[in-house]
Amino acid sequence: MTNGRDMIPQKQIDRRIQEFVEACRAQGIKTTNQRMEILQELARSEQHPDAESLFLGVRKRLPSLSLDTVYRTLRLFEERGIITRVGSIKERARFDANTKRHHHFICTQCGLISDFYSETLDRLKPPSEVEAVGTTDTVYIELRGICNACQAQKRAQS
């Protein structure tokens, strides 16, 4: 592998793998070859790859790997907080006809989406260092949490 701009220092990756092995021990997850390689492939990239890219990359070293193992592994890692998913919680597409500038609160439990308005957030400027990467058109902000209804329900259950 060449030292292209999408490379993370090997030292950092080793530390990440070390953390991972410990996390697995602590959580009772088996540290299989497949999982190690998938995590390493992800940790090594700065491209925020999708399941298929990871699959293609890891398969060079592990030709028997199957795509569904990649999906299963990523889901497992995400559930355990070992990795994160970029962007919104994936669900079906939802739409909005509100043309006034606004932001969303999203309940991670029931999926409620609620509009709110905030001049402070509207005025938020992207940090200048981002200019090195590109020009920002919009600052998308999403508050994620638990709505009052879901909280009340939780309290009632306990």
Add this chain to the structure above:
Amino acid sequence: MTNGRDMIPQKQIDRRIQEFVEACRAQGIKTTNQRMEILQELARSEQHPDAESLFLGVRKRLPSLSLDTVYRTLRLFEERGIITRVGSIKERARFDANTKRHHHFICTQCGLISDFYSETLDRLKPPSEVEAVGTTDTVYIELRGICNACQAQKRAQS
């Protein structure tokens, strides 16, 4: 239809429809019954509905409506800036092994995702009015724009 809490004043909807008709005239889009009804259904709701909910709602008034017309209409409206989609630009899931607190810049043209760090953004607090809806766990921020490579390419073309 009852006056539940998910209702938007009819006056506001009428204004929205009026805007829509004008936008269609201006852009040379036909104002069909289906489109009017779909937009009205969306404008009337505060639930940020998905394609299927809209389909079920509109079908009460337009029984011949098909689900793919709803999809086509929503896509058209979105392209023309008449409505917006909640959450990230929908594409396949992409993952991240970076465990340091960070944010993303996303190029809306090529899909590049780039990490950046900002203490200002890390410290951002949700506006207090959101407490009326629920408790915020995380503030998700995404900068959307055009990366330098895509800009250079655009310039080269013109």
Add this chain to the structure above:
DNA sequence: GTGCCTGCAAACCCTTTGCACTTTA
């Protein structure tokens, strides 16, 4: 009347799942 729009049905793509076999601890 012309060309955009619609409904229908089938295709599509990403992701998930059931099952039998394999591997890890």
Add this chain to the structure above:
DNA sequence: TAAAGTGCAAAGGGTTTGCAGGCAC
């Protein structure tokens, strides 16, 4: 060796598309 993990193939769910007829302009 017991339980967890894997590969395979097939299903699943949301979304898109090709086509023939229908409708707005």
